[in-house]
Amino acid sequence: MTAFAFRIDAVDGAARTGAITTPHGVVRTPAFMPVGTQGAMKGVHWRDVKASGADIVLGNTYHLMLRPGAELIAMLGGLHKFIGWPHPILTDSGGFQVMSLAELRKIGDDGVTFRSHLDGAIVSLTPERAIEIQVLLGADIAMQLDECIRLPQERRELARAMRLSLAWAERCKRAFETAAATAPGHALFGIVQGGDDRELRAAGVRALVDIGFAGYAIGGLAVGEPQHVMLDMIETVAPLLPADRPRYLMGVGTPDDLLRTVGRGVDMFDCVLPTRNGRHGLVYTRFGPINLRNARHAADPRPLDSESRCPAARDYARAYLHHLVKANEMLGAMLLSEINLFYYQDLMAGSRAAIAARRFAEFCAVTMEGWAKGDLGAL
Amino acid sequence: MTAFAFRIDAVDGAARTGAITTPHGVVRTPAFMPVGTQGAMKGVHWRDVKASGADIVLGNTYHLMLRPGAELIAMLGGLHKFIGWPHPILTDSGGFQVMSLAELRKIGDDGVTFRSHLDGAIVSLTPERAIEIQVLLGADIAMQLDECIRLPQERRELARAMRLSLAWAERCKRAFETAAATAPGHALFGIVQGGDDRELRAAGVRALVDIGFAGYAIGGLAVGEPQHVMLDMIETVAPLLPADRPRYLMGVGTPDDLLRTVGRGVDMFDCVLPTRNGRHGLVYTRFGPINLRNARHAADPRPLDSESRCPAARDYARAYLHHLVKANEMLGAMLLSEINLFYYQDLMAGSRAAIAARRFAEFCAVTMEGWAKGDLGAL
Numbered sequence: 001m002t003a004f005a006f007r008i009d010a011v012d013g014a015a016r017t018g019a020i021t022t023p024h025g026v027v028r029t030p031a032f033m034p035v036g037t038q039g040a041m042k043g044v045h046w047r048d049v050k051a052s053g054a055d056i057v058l059g060n061t062y063h064l065m066l067r068p069g070a071e072l073i074a075m076l077g078g079l080h081k082f083i084g085w086p087h088p089i090l091t092d093s094g095g096f097q098v099m100s101l102a103e104l105r106k107i108g109d110d111g112v113t114f115r116s117h118l119d120g121a122i123v124s125l126t127p128e129r130a131i132e133i134q135v136l137l138g139a140d141i142a143m144q145l146d147e148c149i150r151l152p153q154e155r156r157e158l159a160r161a162m163r164l165s166l167a168w169a170e171r172c173k174r175a176f177e178t179a180a181a182t183a184p185g186h187a188l189f190g191i192v193q194g195g196d197d198r199e200l201r202a203a204g205v206r207a208l209v210d211i212g213f214a215g216y217a218i219g220g221l222a223v224g225e226p227q228h229v230m231l232d233m234i235e236t237v238a239p240l241l242p243a244d245r246p247r248y249l250m251g252v253g254t255p256d257d258l259l260r261t262v263g264r265g266v267d268m269f270d271c272v273l274p275t276r277n278g279r280h281g282l283v284y285t286r287f288g289p290i291n292l293r294n295a296r297h298a299a300d301p302r303p304l305d306s307e308s309r310c311p312a313a314r315d316y317a318r319a320y321l322h323h324l325v326k327a328n329e330m331l332g333a334m335l336l337s338e339i340n341l342f343y344y345q346d347l348m349a350g351s352r353a354a355i356a357a358r359r360f361a362e363f364c365a366v367t368m369e370g371w372a373k374g375d376l377g378a379l
Numbered sequence: 380m381t382a383f384a385f386r387i388d389a390v391d392g393a394a395r396t397g398a399i400t401t402p403h404g405v406v407r408t409p410a411f412m413p414v415g416t417q418g419a420m421k422g423v424h425w426r427d428v429k430a431s432g433a434d435i436v437l438g439n440t441y442h443l444m445l446r447p448g449a450e451l452i453a454m455l456g457g458l459h460k461f462i463g464w465p466h467p468i469l470t471d472s473g474g475f476q477v478m479s480l481a482e483l484r485k486i487g488d489d490g491v492t493f494r495s496h497l498d499g500a501i502v503s504l505t506p507e508r509a510i511e512i513q514v515l516l517g518a519d520i521a522m523q524l525d526e527c528i529r530l531p532q533e534r535r536e537l538a539r540a541m542r543l544s545l546a547w548a549e550r551c552k553r554a555f556e557t558a559a560a561t562a563p564g565h566a567l568f569g570i571v572q573g574g575d576d577r578e579l580r581a582a583g584v585r586a587l588v589d590i591g592f593a594g595y596a597i598g599g600l601a602v603g604e605p606q607h608v609m610l611d612m613i614e615t616v617a618p619l620l621p622a623d624r625p626r627y628l629m630g631v632g633t634p635d636d637l638l639r640t641v642g643r644g645v646d647m648f649d650c651v652l653p654t655r656n657g658r659h660g661l662v663y664t665r666f667g668p669i670n671l672r673n674a675r676h677a678a679d680p681r682p683l684d685s686e687s688r689c690p691a692a693r694d695y696a697r698a699y700l701h702h703l704v705k706a707n708e709m710l711g712a713m714l715l716s717e718i719n720l721f722y723y724q725d726l727m728a729g730s731r732a733a734i735a736a737r738r739f740a741e742f743c744a745v746t747m748e749g750w751a752k753g754d755l756g757a758l
Binding site: 038039040041042043044045063067068072075076077082083084298299301315316317319320322323324326327329330331332333334 | 455
């Protein structure tokens with residue numbers, strides 16, 4: 001079994017490109033992880049997720065623990081085998097969904113108790129159980145349990161959640177070390193919390209690094225704050241993180257967010273935007289976002305992007321994609337989600353190449369200029 | 380442009396196997412046509428429709444005339460180009476959907492006027508307009524406008540609808556001949572009506588054959604009557620149809636319906652069952668229908684059918700398919716629809732080979748035995 005490792009091949013300003021080695025393969029960084037919430041990518045076959053260029057996907061512990069259950073997945077050979085994705089998988093710890101989806105949640109020092117949004121069952125998630133579940137799933141990269149809270153928020157509350165997340169980080173690390181015998185080569189990441197407070201973030205990251213993890217996530221962002229706040233927090237946190245460990249910005253974001261935060265030293269991302277927006281008629285392209293519900297596409301014979309790597313962006317008229325969206329055809333959601341997954345991966349591939357060539361700033365400028373120009377004169 | 384032609388290669392009892400040549404390619408018969416109602420196959424990429432073995436698909440005139448509109452599709456190069464399916468397409472005439480979907484419909488000698496189910500617009504469909512639309516769409520095989528009514532029904536009403544359909548058949552034929560200059564090589568089929576009344580069916584088919592069509596459809600079945608009534612009507616009609624023209628049983632059916640009616644001389648079918656049932660968790664297999672919602676699949680590591688040609692039937696555990704169905708994941712609908720499309724095509728391919736080998740009765744017996752045995756001891 002290959003052990004977890006992170007290698008940086010090139011640095012350009014604060015941006016880095018390299019590779020994470022995991023038991024199920026190599027992840028080129030910067031990396032975007034599509035989100036397969038319930039063990040499936042909404043509207044996209046696994047073969048097309050791979051074809052898009054994704055090296056790694058994210059699975060949600062909260063959803064999978066409730067249905068079909070971590071023990072069942074383990075019995076069936078683990079998450080990779082269950083879903084038919086033999087490549088790297090990162091699982092979150094369940095904390096974020098407990099906060100956003102579950103009812104009647106009660107947070108204590110020991111963990112969180114909540115009512116399942118599926119059947120009302122009372123479920124408990126402790127740091128130890130979060131690790132146990134992720135080991136049962138067989139995640140290449142597991143995440144510590146943390147408490148993620150929405151912004152804006154009182155400083156006192158931010159501090160409390162940050163300290164609780166640190167305490168859970170320690171317990172997760174111990175539980176993971178115990179479990180390491182059953183999951184050799186797998187890795188555990190810690191999560192920096194602290195909201196939009198620079199001092200809390202700085203204090204939190206130092207304490208987290210003292211505990212020591214294979215990689216570090218920046219959590220608690222993309223939860224309602226403006227982009228400049230998010231960027232400010234990353235600028236606070238990134239320089240304090242060990243340079244030789246991957247940095248993962250959780251739940252982010254738009255293509256613009258991705259370029260701006262790669263430029264600030266982030267190596268990994270996950271987000272539901274490509275598939276969620278695809279289901280709602282919005283695609284990301286080199287001409288910027290395009291809303292295919294718009295009537296201006298109704299008779300447009302042009303493909304979305306004749307030069308795209310993505311068959312769906314090349315092979316169909318905008319008029320057809322518009323028709324599928326207006327008619328609520330599943331195929332519309334399927335094609336647009338695929339188009340977005342390809343575009344996100346293209347953005348990451350372009351970033352990696354640009355960083356390797358020490359031309360990342362130029363790449364960002366050209367890419368953003370393309371978005372600003374729009375698609376009216378595209379062909 | 381290749382002209383429409385039908386060739387019979389082998390006959391076994393009443394069953395026949397052969398090929399229909401159309402401007403967009405050859406259709407091996409017996410043929411099952413998956414239904415792409417609104418210019419899309421629900422939950423299945425076009426490449427997978429082709430991979431399933433389908434030679435031809437059906438498009439719905441009623442839906443496409445209302446959205447996005449036949450003139451728009453023609454302007455964009457026709458239905459084949461619009462949807463990205465360069466193979467044969469048959470379009471229905473819109474009559475069936477007018478009866479089942481539209482509101483405030485009013486049938487007169489001249490045609491039918493109705494309120495669109497989409498936006499309430501008042502739309503009129505005459506025999507001439509039905510042909511015009513299908514020529515605009517570029518259908519390889521167009522259907523006459525007919526009046527299809529539900530069973531059971533008064534004989535007087537059946538006779539009226541049958542006579543109206545015959546009058547429309549004549550007008551459609553004239554309109555199609557006029558349009559033939561713009562659609563060389565394309566074909567028009569007539570539709571036999573007459574409900575569950577043998578005399579009406581027999582009279583109707585003779586009158587229709589007198590008008591003369593490139594192929595003949597049997598309509599007005601699979602509208603609520605028991606299977607034995609449907610088979611009785613086919614036994615009445617098929618021997619009266621010219622042997623050298625394809626026979627198309629509209630809107631049928633289950634795998635069992637298909638085998639029993641191929642055995643009575645039917646060459647073509649269309650039905651939404653494979654995709655509709657796939658979306659609801661039901662798959663057709665060599666072990667009979669399997670409802671993946673059933674809890675008995677929850678921990679079953681076996682694939683649906685390890686010997687299937689269909690990747691989705693081979694590559695995933697039943698437990699995963701069950702999970703996707705229970706979790707209402709789009710991927711569940713996508714995989715199960717694909718499995719059904721493959722199975723229907725396998726049934727047609729098996730029928731063709733068996734008829735060619737003059738062993739169709741044996742093929743039916745073995746296949747039905749497999750369905751009856753079920754899947755409990757499958758692997």
